Amino acid sequence: xxxxxxxxxxxxxxxxxxxxxxxxxxxxxxxxxxxxxxxxxxxxxxxxxxxxxxxxxxxxxxxxxxxxxxxxxxxxxxxxxxxxxxxxxxxxxxxxxxxxxxxxxxxxxxxxxxxxxx
Amino acid sequence: xxxxxxxxxxxxxxxxxxxxxxxxxxxxxxxxxxxxxxxxxxxxxxxxxxxxxxxxxxxxxxxxxxxxxxxxxxxxxxxxxxxxxxxxxxxxxxxxxxxxxxxxxxxxxxx
Numbered sequence: 001x002x003x004x005x006x007x008x009x010x011x012x013x014x015x016x017x018x019x020x021x022x023x024x025x026x027x028x029x030x031x032x033x034x035x036x037x038x039x040x041x042x043x044x045x046x047x048x049x050x051x052x053x054x055x056x057x058x059x060x061x062x063x064x065x066x067x068x069x070x071x072x073x074x075x076x077x078x079x080x081x082x083x084x085x086x087x088x089x090x091x092x093x094x095x096x097x098x099x100x101x102x103x104x105x106x107x108x109x110x111x112x113x114x115x116x117x118x
Numbered sequence: 119x120x121x122x123x124x125x126x127x128x129x130x131x132x133x134x135x136x137x138x139x140x141x142x143x144x145x146x147x148x149x150x151x152x153x154x155x156x157x158x159x160x161x162x163x164x165x166x167x168x169x170x171x172x173x174x175x176x177x178x179x180x181x182x183x184x185x186x187x188x189x190x191x192x193x194x195x196x197x198x199x200x201x202x203x204x205x206x207x208x209x210x211x212x213x214x215x216x217x218x219x220x221x222x223x224x225x226x227x228x229x
Contacts, residue, residue, distance in 0.1 A: 035218070037164075044121070044205075044207055044220050044221065044222050044223040045156070045164060045207055045209075045220045046220060047209075047216070047217070047218035047219070047220065050217065050218075059215075059217050060215075061215070061216040061217075061218075062214075062215040062216045063216070065215065095163065095164070101152075101211075102211070102217045102218050103152050103154060103209060103210065103211040103217065103218045104152075104154065104166075104169055104170075105154070105156075105164075105166060105209075106166050106169075106175060108163045108164055108165075109163070110163055111163060
């Protein structure tokens with residue numbers, strides 16, 4: 001079945017960087033993009049960005065576009081999200097989701113908790 | 119861009135129908151039929167319930183339906199059941215740098 005398996009939770013200090021991975025299985029990886037969505041405690045989801053897994057093109061939300069980088073490794077069917085210069089505002093559960101288009105997220109990973117604390 | 123506007127809470131009795139609204143602008147909801155709805159139970163992963171304003175993914179109950187008029191999209195749950203108690207978030211495509219906006223979410227309570 002279609003599945004997205006994310007990396008484990010992370011605890012980071014302010015100013016550090018974090019990498020979250022998302023390994024896909026059960027479908028042709030390059031036929032769908034990957035959207036990344038985060039959800040701060042008690043808040044609604046916030047779209048972070050999208051990567052076209054076929055050609056590597058990316059679209060990032062304006063809010064964090066200077067601090068985020070999304071990449072993929074098609075040989076291992078894995079997508080990555082790097083977020084730099086972390087602050088406490090980045091504390092959230094980060095989800096990857098299969099997305100043929102950035103707005104159409106039909107299968108979600110279980111989420112990775114990123115905690116930023118001094 | 120600002121988040122899409124949803125009511126904070128909606129409630130109904132079992133068997134009733136409820137409707138959740140999602141109001142955007144002519145730059146997002148009003149210009150595209152690219153509105154999705156997600157259901158999220160506490161501590162769980164969001165689940166796609168409606169896409170392209172009124173289409174249901176395979177496996178989603180016909181009790182869930184979507185519509186759109188002008189700058190407002192709506193999700194209707196008919197025959198309300200206890201398992202429908204959850205948060206619901208709308209989501210729309212928006213032209214520009216930030217391609218996707220979410221609503222603030224609506225908590226559905228089954229009385």
